[in-house]
Amino acid sequence: xxxxxxxxxxxxxxxxxxxxxxxxxxxxxxxxxxxxxxxxxxxxxxxxxxxxxxxxxxxxxxxxxxxxxxxxxxxxxxxxxxxxxxxxxxxxxxxxxxxxxxxxxxxxxxxxxxxxxxxxxxxxxxxxxxxxxxxxxxxxxxxxxxxxxxxxxxxxxxxxxxxxxxxxxxxxxxxxxxxxxxxxxxxxxxx
Numbered sequence: 001x002x003x004x005x006x007x008x009x010x011x012x013x014x015x016x017x018x019x020x021x022x023x024x025x026x027x028x029x030x031x032x033x034x035x036x037x038x039x040x041x042x043x044x045x046x047x048x049x050x051x052x053x054x055x056x057x058x059x060x061x062x063x064x065x066x067x068x069x070x071x072x073x074x075x076x077x078x079x080x081x082x083x084x085x086x087x088x089x090x091x092x093x094x095x096x097x098x099x100x101x102x103x104x105x106x107x108x109x110x111x112x113x114x115x116x117x118x119x120x121x122x123x124x125x126x127x128x129x130x131x132x133x134x135x136x137x138x139x140x141x142x143x144x145x146x147x148x149x150x151x152x153x154x155x156x157x158x159x160x161x162x163x164x165x166x167x168x169x170x171x172x173x174x175x176x177x178x179x180x181x182x183x184x185x186x187x188x189x190x191x
Contacts, residue, residue, distance in 0.1 A: 026123055026125050026126070027126045027127075027128060028099050028128070030099060030100055030127055031098055033095060037092075038091065038092040040089065040090055042111060045067045047066050047111055047112060048066075048110070049109065049110060050064075050092075050109050052105045061076075062075060062094065062107070063075060063094065065085050065087055068089065083096060096125070100127065104125055108121060
């Protein structure tokens with residue numbers, strides 16, 4: 001990496017910290033494709049660069065594109081079979097195929113105007129693991145156990161109420177009559 005390119009990366013990195021709070025998040029499950037967007041705000045053809053910033057390390061260049069009608073070039077370490085850059089007049093797309101957990105990072109795009117780097121967009125890509133069969137089976141088993149325990153509890157409550165002579169629904173008049181009968185029995189038992 002040349003000195004100028006390294007200075008550009010450092011400057012873009014420092015600007016990304018400012019834009020980190022403004023970055024929007026794209027969530028995708030492992031194995032799916034993710035497409036990140038960068039608005040093309042330049043009027044004249046400019047070199048646009050996609051960077052990836054992982055685990056507070058220095059940013060790594062993913063791809064560069066100069067014009068929308070030319071193919072992108074991929075930087076060292078970026079797998080061209082997993083990354084795809086395309087562009088139209090208004091947007092530059094970075095497509096990441098078959099996303100893995102290691103792809104979770106802050107991605108930002110920028111370009112240089114008169115030798116000065118400009119950050120255009122920052123996007124946080126968050127990868128979620130797909131639920132495995134084991135997770136699904138465990139969830140199903142826990143649901144079944146919960147259902148069975150709920151049924152057992154309801155049956156137990158019903159059995160206890162019927163043994164003690166309590167009824168589920170009593171009218172207010174019936175409750176008042178039972179209350180008076182109980183109090184009368186207590187009075188007669190003390191006399």
